[in-house]
Amino acid sequence: NAGVTQTPKFQVLKTGQSMTLQCAQDMNHEYMSWYRQDPGMGLRLIHYSVGAGITDQGEVPNGYNVSRSTTEDFPLRLLSAAPSQTSVYFCASSYSSAGASYEQYFGPGTRLTVT
Amino acid sequence: GENVEQHPSTLSVQEGDSAVIKCTYSDSASNYFPWYKQELGKRPQLIIDIRSNVGEKKDQRIAVTLNKTAKHFSLHITETQPEDSAVYFCAASGSGGSNYKLTFGKGTLLTVNP
Numbered sequence: 001n002a003g004v005t006q007t008p009k010f011q012v013l014k015t016g017q018s019m020t021l022q023c024a025q026d027m028n029h030e031y032m033s034w035y036r037q038d039p040g041m042g043l044r045l046i047h048y049s050v051g052a053g054i055t056d057q058g059e060v061p062n063g064y065n066v067s068r069s070t071t072e073d074f075p076l077r078l079l080s081a082a083p084s085q086t087s088v089y090f091c092a093s094s095y096s097s098a099g100a101s102y103e104q105y106f107g108p109g110t111r112l113t114v115t
Numbered sequence: 116g117e118n119v120e121q122h123p124s125t126l127s128v129q130e131g132d133s134a135v136i137k138c139t140y141s142d143s144a145s146n147y148f149p150w151y152k153q154e155l156g157k158r159p160q161l162i163i164d165i166r167s168n169v170g171e172k173k174d175q176r177i178a179v180t181l182n183k184t185a186k187h188f189s190l191h192i193t194e195t196q197p198e199d200s201a202v203y204f205c206a207a208s209g210s211g212g213s214n215y216k217l218t219f220g221k222g223t224l225l226t227v228n229p
Contacts (some may be wrong), residue, residue: 031215042204042221043159050215050224058216059116090158094215101147101208101215106158 004107006091008054012113013081021076023091031094033104036087043090044115049074049097062071063102081114087111117142119207121220129228134195138205139187145207148181148188149217153202162203163177163190195227 007022025032033048046057049068063085065077074093076084087110092104118141128134132192140148150165165172165179165188172179174209176195192199206217 011170033216035219040124040221042219043206045216045218048216059218096215102216103149103161103164104217106160108158 003027004091004093004105006089006107008110009108010111011084012115013078014115015078015081015083016091017081017106019078019081021078021089023074023076023107024072025074025093025105025107026072026090027093027095027105028071029093029095029105031104032068033058033092034064034066034076034094035073035090036088037090037109038083046076046089055103078112081112083114086112086114117145117216117218119205119218119220121205121223123223125224125226127226127228128195130195130197132195133162134192134199134225134227135192136145136203136205136225137187138189140207140218142185142207143186145181147208149206150179150190150225151204151219153204153222155201159204167185171191173217187200188190192225195225197227197229200225200227 004025007038034046035043047066049055091107094104095102124193147165151159153159155183176193178191202222205220205225
């Protein structure tokens with residue numbers, strides 16, 4: 001199993017550009033999520049999905065869109081990049097059953113710089 | 116929503132000493148409390164977790180305790196080693212209909228000095 005994979009590893013964008021961060025998992029996990037990590041701020045939830053076709057907002061959703069057309073993939077779209085979106089982005093997935101939480105497996109991260 | 120506070124933000128210990136990191140949470144409905152370790156430039160990885168029906172859990176040199184009444188939980192690392200140096204995050208989830216959403220603390224940078 002590859003686990004959770006993310007592409008690209010690094011990206012530099014200019015203000016106003018758009019892009020999609022890719023995330024895929026091969027563990028058949030229903031739950032997937034996106035976090036951003038900024039120095040001193042921990043991991044903050046951007047968007048999450050409890051299954052194909054179902055997404056919801058997390059703590060910091062503004063400026064980001066998601067969709068979940070398959071169980072495996074959960075892309076994160078930046079519509080018009082801003083310097084405040086400079087961060088490290090982690091995708092995570094977990095097993096889910098009967099409403100109980102389980103270990104979240106993280107991808108390797110994407111380091112995004114917006115100039 | 117859930118709020119998780121973590122202390123201290125930095126912790127420096129001598130090799131062989133114990134380290135304790137504490138977290139408090141706000142939502143009494145939370146029922147799952149994982150701890151993640153993140154080495155520099157790497158992804159967070161689960162080191163131990165505990166559910167609300169358990170008061171303590173141990174795994175070799177690592178233990179977690181949970182006090183549901185006080186809404187706090189702690190990570191204990193005994194006989195620390197230089198390879199324990201990393202950032203540690205606590206988290207909480209299990210509130211209402213969003214059982215899988217994790218709310219993280221801001222992290223503790225642990226440095227173990229040889």
